[in-house]
Amino acid sequence: MVPKVTVQPLEPSGPFIPTNVLVELTHAEIQVIAAAGALDVLHIKGPALDPQLRSDRATSMDVDILIRPRHLPALQALLRDHGWHCLFDFRDGSTFEHAATWARADMSQVDVHRYFPGFEADAEVAFERLWRDRREHRLAGIGCQVPSLDAQRLILLLHAARGHDERALADRDRAWVDLEAADRERVDRLAVQVGASVALGAVTGRRELLHGARTADLWTLLTSTGTTDAPLRVWWTWVRAEPTFAAAVRRGIHLLRPNRRRLATWLEHEPTRADMLRAYLSQGRRAAVAARTFIRSRASGRRSG
Amino acid sequence: MTFGLPDDLAHVVVTAENETTGQVGVFLRRLPGGPTVHLADSSALIWLAAVDGCADVASAVADLTGADPEEIRPQVDGFVAELLARSLVQVLSDGTPAPE
Numbered sequence: 001m002v003p004k005v006t007v008q009p010l011e012p013s014g015p016f017i018p019t020n021v022l023v024e025l026t027h028a029e030i031q032v033i034a035a036a037g038a039l040d041v042l043h044i045k046g047p048a049l050d051p052q053l054r055s056d057r058a059t060s061m062d063v064d065i066l067i068r069p070r071h072l073p074a075l076q077a078l079l080r081d082h083g084w085h086c087l088f089d090f091r092d093g094s095t096f097e098h099a100a101t102w103a104r105a106d107m108s109q110v111d112v113h114r115y116f117p118g119f120e121a122d123a124e125v126a127f128e129r130l131w132r133d134r135r136e137h138r139l140a141g142i143g144c145q146v147p148s149l150d151a152q153r154l155i156l157l158l159h160a161a162r163g164h165d166e167r168a169l170a171d172r173d174r175a176w177v178d179l180e181a182a183d184r185e186r187v188d189r190l191a192v193q194v195g196a197s198v199a200l201g202a203v204t205g206r207r208e209l210l211h212g213a214r215t216a217d218l219w220t221l222l223t224s225t226g227t228t229d230a231p232l233r234v235w236w237t238w239v240r241a242e243p244t245f246a247a248a249v250r251r252g253i254h255l256l257r258p259n260r261r262r263l264a265t266w267l268e269h270e271p272t273r274a275d276m277l278r279a280y281l282s283q284g285r286r287a288a289v290a291a292r293t294f295i296r297s298r299a300s301g302r303r304s305g
Numbered sequence: 306m307t308f309g310l311p312d313d314l315a316h317v318v319v320t321a322e323n324e325t326t327g328q329v330g331v332f333l334r335r336l337p338g339g340p341t342v343h344l345a346d347s348s349a350l351i352w353l354a355a356v357d358g359c360a361d362v363a364s365a366v367a368d369l370t371g372a373d374p375e376e377i378r379p380q381v382d383g384f385v386a387e388l389l390a391r392s393l394v395q396v397l398s399d400g401t402p403a404p405e
Contacts, residue, residue, distance in 0.1 A: 008345065010388070011342070025334050028315035029315065032337050082337050106339060106341060140316060
């Protein structure tokens, strides 16, 4: 039977667009917005990955980009100009406060990373190191900048370090276990340059790379049990990983304070004073114990030092 | 006249092999801002033939579908004109020979 040739009216697509299509279109949209402002953006994870690092089974639900840190304010302004809004700011997200989530009704959500967890070098220095070896990868037909294959491996490994599911294990295999020695050496060298040797050592099971490092306990914890177990231990490990006392106090308070935006999402309405109070009280006992432990530790440290 | 892809057009071609939700065809979005347009069936074929640089889009579509090119030409040419008006294709050459 000969197919009939009929054309359709050119109208905007309906509400349903396959997730993988929406994600690709969103990568392209962000690339064009950033390029218009001469802003440096690297597309990471999902369809931006090199085919040999991609999972056949997992489909990305959102878009991840890494912005040159000093370009962040300009990108935020441009996104707002183009109808995007910030759904979760850096402080509303993970404990690393590394990414903010942006949204627009007809696009996938975008996680804008200002650095990548595990990179302990200065964020500008680390970005520049990745930018130097960038390559172009076409997404939805638009040339997008992505990190080198070795940098993609490193990012995938550091991301897998915080996950404990099958996908994380498969990512570790593709990005490390299956590599030749020469490939591993290049990933190791890059990790040194961006200050990621501790996290990489933890996720690849090489304890010798963690020895004496300030963040060794944190990455050991993240790669072993995840952050859902033993909340006090997690809190304490996070606080101890901070480089200064002021940063440790800030981190300690931040970890214990209920997050208004997250609470609003969970409750599906803006939290009332009572909601916030209940959230505070539910964490109160943990806060009190943790704070007491922290203060005693500081006091004994000063006495012995 | 031959056509090609506009620089600011994002496009994703979805085939039966890489999509299980029935949304086969082509998704197009002018960047930035859209809107996203979905072309299915013959409409997708016409767009693909046009941006592939076919000098005679109606004949190319007829080859693919087994239709009579002259019978479908008015519809195809009309649709290409609409694609052009929406900047979903761009003119690469208007068919006139370049001056010596």
